[in-house]
Amino acid sequence: MGYRTKNLGVWSVNMKICPQCTSDSHERTSSTGLRVVGCIVLLFIPYGFFICWVPFVLPHKFLCNVCGYHGKEEELLNLDWRESEELKGQHRELHEKLQPVKDMWVQDTKQNSYKVIHGKGQYLLLKVLENNIVPYRIVGYDKDTDPKRIMIKDNLVENFNVTSSISKIIDKSNVQVNDFGKTILLDEEVTKFFSCNVEEFSQWLNEQAKVALLIDIEVLPNTERTIIEGKNGYSNKSTLFTNENEEEASDSKKYNDFHV
Numbered sequence: 001m002g003y004r005t006k007n008l009g010v011w012s013v014n015m016k017i018c019p020q021c022t023s024d025s026h027e028r029t030s031s032t033g034l035r036v037v038g039c040i041v042l043l044f045i046p047y048g049f050f051i052c053w054v055p056f057v058l059p060h061k062f063l064c065n066v067c068g069y070h071g072k073e074e075e076l077l078n079l080d081w082r083e084s085e086e087l088k089g090q091h092r093e094l095h096e097k098l099q100p101v102k103d104m105w106v107q108d109t110k111q112n113s114y115k116v117i118h119g120k121g122q123y124l125l126l127k128v129l130e131n132n133i134v135p136y137r138i139v140g141y142d143k144d145t146d147p148k149r150i151m152i153k154d155n156l157v158e159n160f161n162v163t164s165s166i167s168k169i170i171d172k173s174n175v176q177v178n179d180f181g182k183t184i185l186l187d188e189e190v191t192k193f194f195s196c197n198v199e200e201f202s203q204w205l206n207e208q209a210k211v212a213l214l215i216d217i218e219v220l221p222n223t224e225r226t227i228i229e230g231k232n233g234y235s236n237k238s239t240l241f242t243n244e245n246e247e248e249a250s251d252s253k254k255y256n257d258f259h260v
């Protein structure tokens with residue numbers, strides 16, 4: 001169950017967001033019940049009375065329902081009313097920019113095929129691999145570059161998978177498109193995917209005139225808070241799928257510099 005801190009002051013509704021993906025959908029993973037049990041157990045040991053409060057001051061943990069980040073609750077970013085409105089505005093802006101390419105197929109310069117979709121509240125980029133179709137979270141879209149550029153991150157919980165299996169699949173015969181996948185992929189696309197290899201699939205999309213755009217795909221480091229920082233431009237420490245030397249970028253920014 002998700003939880004939010006609601007401050008019942010007239011104008012202040014605080015929102016706690018995941019430091020990695022800015023989602024406010026997260027849940028507490030540490031149990032208060034266990035702390036009570038721990039406290040009771042301590043009461044039965046000699047001098048336990050003096051330390052029975054310890055379980056209650058251990059930091060609580062949370063799990064993000066979007067990117068899967070598991071951290072201490074104190075890492076959650078606390079947005080005030082103005083900041084949360086700003087964040088919502090940035091999400092809205094991204095959604096408006098992506099609206100024209102929603103449900104469209106795009107390709108990169110290496111003829112990899114991707115479908116831009118919206119599902120479960122997120123814009124996703126589905127990449128067609130040889131034996132699977134893998135979702136990525138779209139965090140930015142630059143319409144003014146040539147080719148246009150979609151920024152993605154690969155941290156996404158299994159709930160967003162469109163197939164029954166996770167990425168590294170050896171044999172396509174073990175893969176099935178799940179119920180979520182069926183809502184965002186057309187029957188003919190699914191049938192074609194299972195009947196040919198990945199190059200033939202890309203060719204077929206071209207023949208069917210299904211490919212709308214040539215794009216660059218930029219993979220951003222998962223630790224970068226893209227949406228919030230979007231106004232200042234995207235980091236150049238990211239990697240392109242099309243880049244030969246995919247270096248693992250590391251972001252030096254710390255989460256807690258957000259409020260500085």
Ligand SMILES: [Zn+2]
Binds near residue numbers: 023068
């Ligand atoms: Zn997250």
